[in-house]
Amino acid sequence: MxxxxxxxxxxxxxxxxxxxxxxxDESIQMPWVEKYRPAKLEDLVAHEDIVSILTKLIDSDNLPHLLLYGPPGTGKTSTIVAAAKRMYGSTAAYKTMALELNASDSRGIDVVRNEIKEFAGTRQLFHKGIKLIILDEADAMTSDAQFALRRVIEKHYKNARFCLICNYVSKIIPALQSRCTRFRFAPLxxxxxxxxxxxxxxxxxxxxxxxxxxxxxxxxxxxxxxxxxxxxxxxxxxxxxxxxxxxxxxGAPLPKDVTIAMDWLMNLEFREAYEKLTNMCTTKGYALTDVLTDFTTLVSELELPAGVMAVLLDGMSKVEHRLAFGTDEKLQAASLVGVFVQARHMMKVA
Structure with missing residues (x-):
C-alpha cells in the first residue's frame, strides 16, 4: 500500500x-420510542432526585397529587407510568387502577364531570389501594375544565391521586398548582x-x-x-x-454550511452575501429559521464589543420573530444580512 x-x-x-x-417481527416494526420506553423507575437515565423521591413516596404509601412539567421528551410520562407500575406491581393491576388520558384530546369540562369523576368515585372490589389518574398535556385543558377538576381532586382524595403532566406550568391555574407537588424535568x-x-x-x-x-x-x-x-x-x-x-x-443545516454562511455575512458586501445565503437555502432546502438558530450559537461565541453583540442579537431575534409568523423568507434573509452589515459598520466606526 x-x-x-x-x-x-x-x-x-x-x-x-x-x-x-x-x-x-412485530417488535422490530414498533417505533423505537415505545419499544425502549423504560418499564421501571431504575431504567430512567436522568432525574435521579425525582426518581428517588417518587420511590420513597410510593414505598411508604404516601403519594400526593403530582404536577410534572418541563420540555418535551424529558421523561415525564415515562416516569409516572413506571411509578404507577411500581405502585400496582403488575400490568394487569395498572390497567385496572390507573386512568391515562391525553388532555389535548379530552380537554373539555364534560370529560372531568363524567369520565374522570366516575373513575375517581368508584372503588375496585379486587384491588385495594388508591387509584391513579394521569392527565397528559394538561396545559391544553380549558379553564373551565381545570376549575372543575379542582373540586374533583378535593372530593375524591381518599380514592384517587392525580398526576398532571404539562410542558408549560404557567398554563395550569394556580388553584391546581397549589394542590399538587411539583417536579420540574430539565432537558437531558x-x-x-x-x-x-x-x-x-x-x-x-x-x-x-x-x-x-x-x-x-x-x-x-x-x-x-x-x-x-x-x-x-x-x-x-x-x-x-x-x-x-x-x-x-x-433537514438541519450542515455545520460546515452554517460556518461558510457566517463567513459571508461577516465579510462580503450586502448584495453578494444576500445572493449567496438565499441560493444556499434554496438549493439545499434549508429553512432560514434553522440557519438562524445555528447563527445564534456562532455569534454568542464571537468576541465582539458589547454594543455590537447587542445589535446582532436584537436584530436576529426580530428576524426570527417575523419568520415565526410566516413572513417571506427572502425578505427576512435580506433583513438578516442588513443586521450583520450594520454590526460591521459599528465595528469600523468604533
Missing part, C-alpha cells in the same frame, strides 16, 4: 458494523442521552460512526424522544448512520 493510500485510509471514520435483523444532558442512544443502536444492529452519534446528540436539544426518532429514521433510510446522513434526514 502506498503512503498516500495509507493516509487516506487513516482519515476515514471508524464504522461500527452490525448485522441487521433479516426477518422482521448529552452524557445522559449517549448511553441510551448507543444501547438502542447496538440492540437494533445499526451501523454507525462516532460523528453520526455526535450529530444526533447535537441535534437532540435534550429531547430523548427526538433522539430515538432521528436514530430510527436515519437507520431506516441509510446504510450507515454518520454525520452527513443524520443531517440529511433531519
Amino acid at each position: 502506498t503512503e498516500a493510500a495509507k493516509m487516506d485510509t487513516d482519515d476515514k471514520p471508524t464504522i461500527k458494523v452490525n448485522k441487521r435483523p433479516s426477518i422482521p 444532558q448529552q452524557h445522559q442521552i449517549r448511553s441510551r442512544l448507543l444501547e438502542v443502536a447496538d440492540a437494533e444492529k445499526v451501523n454507525y460512526t462516532e460523528d453520526g452519534m455526535n450529530a444526533i446528540l447535537n441535534l437532540s436539544g435534550g429531547d430523548m424522544r427526538r433522539v430515538l426518532n432521528l436514530l430510527q429514521s436515519t437507520a431506516m433510510s441509510s446504510e450507515v448512520v454518520n454525520e452527513h446522513t443524520v443531517y440529511m434526514t433531519s
